[in-house]
Amino acid sequence: MKKKYIYRRAIALLILVTIFLFISVSVYKCAKGHSINKQQPPISHFPEKIDLNHTFRGKxxxxxxxxxxxxxxxxxxxxxxxxxxxxxxxxxxxxxxxxxxxxxxxxxxxxxxxxxxxxxxxxxxxxxxxxxxxxxxxxxxxxxxxxxxxxxxxxxxxxxxxxxxxxxxxxxxxxxxxxxxxxxxxxxxxxxxxxxxxxxxxxxxxxxxxxxxxxxxxxxxxxxxxxxxxxxxxxxxxxxxxxxxxxxxxxxxxxxxxxxxxxxx
Known part of the structure; x- marks a missing residue:
């Protein structure tokens, strides 16, 4: 009976630890995502890159x-x-x-x-x-x-x-x-x-x-x-x-x- 009680308690503790880790990782990812988003520059109206070696031809x-x-x-x-x-x-x-x-x-x-x-x-x-x-x-x-x-x-x-x-x-x-x-x-x-x-x-x-x-x-x-x-x-x-x-x-x-x-x- 005592062993059965200890076994159930261990499973419950394991479940609590798993839930805690899951929540912690989720919060970390969310916080990290917000941090990255704040550092991203605004999207430019002119995103295209030019050819630096382009030669103008014509009048x-x-x-x-x-x-x-x-x-x-x-x-x-x-x-x-x-x-x-x-x-x-x-x-x-x-x-x-x-x-x-x-x-x-x-x-x-x-x-x-x-x-x-x-x-x-x-x-x-x-x-x-x-x-x-x-x-x-x-x-x-x-x-x-x-x-x-x-x-x-x-x-x-x-x-x-x-x-x-x-x-x-x-x-x-x-x-x-x-x-x-x-x-x-x-x-x-x-x-x-x-x-x-x-x-x-x-x-x-x-x-x-x-x-x-x-x-x-x-x-x-x-x-x-x-x-x-x-x-x-x-x-x-x-x-x-x-x-x-x-x-x-x-x-x-x-x-x-x-x-x-x-x-x-």
Missing amino acids: LAEVFSDSNCLHVASGIELGVAPVIDEADTAILNKMDTVDSCAFYSVAKLTHSLPYLVPIAKELLDSIGSDFNKVLKAKKMPPFKMVVTSLTRSSKQQKQLSRRNKNASINSAHCFGTTFDISWTKFSPPQGESYIPEVKLKLILASILDQYRDMGRCFVKFEKKQTCFHITVAGKTIDYSKLACDTNTNNRLIEKVEKMKQERFK
């Missing part, structure tokens, strides 16, 4: 010829309502500040404000990072891209259009989705380094060429302004069906004006 003006209406249509889809002026904090607070960093330098902005919507800021950072990676792969000094223009207020755009006939009043720069990168100016690293600008320009072009193919952005090669005019691309508009004619541009202008008017209701 810049022909390859990078996305029309203004494509840029504006994407700006309307992904951007903010047009910024009125520098004091328009209601809109500016919805955007990210853009400053010089390890991958690019922001030039002195005379007709734009240092802001972009988050998705456009991510695009700029991604281009800058890939530019740096290509230079490393080619064992070249770490030159930086130079950003020459960012978000323009309506006031700045009007002033610019009076001085420059090519600066359309209906500009994608007004939505915080667009930025310009110079193809003649690159910021050199500290110390004496020299690389022909044409080589750096073609490296930048090779990156933008792949970004366009992936549907990340629209690019216009600006010859007179010596820059690549870049707008982050959206995913809900079928741009292939967007006829870039006078009627389309007029409809976009009307839509932009309506967006401005709705802000003051």
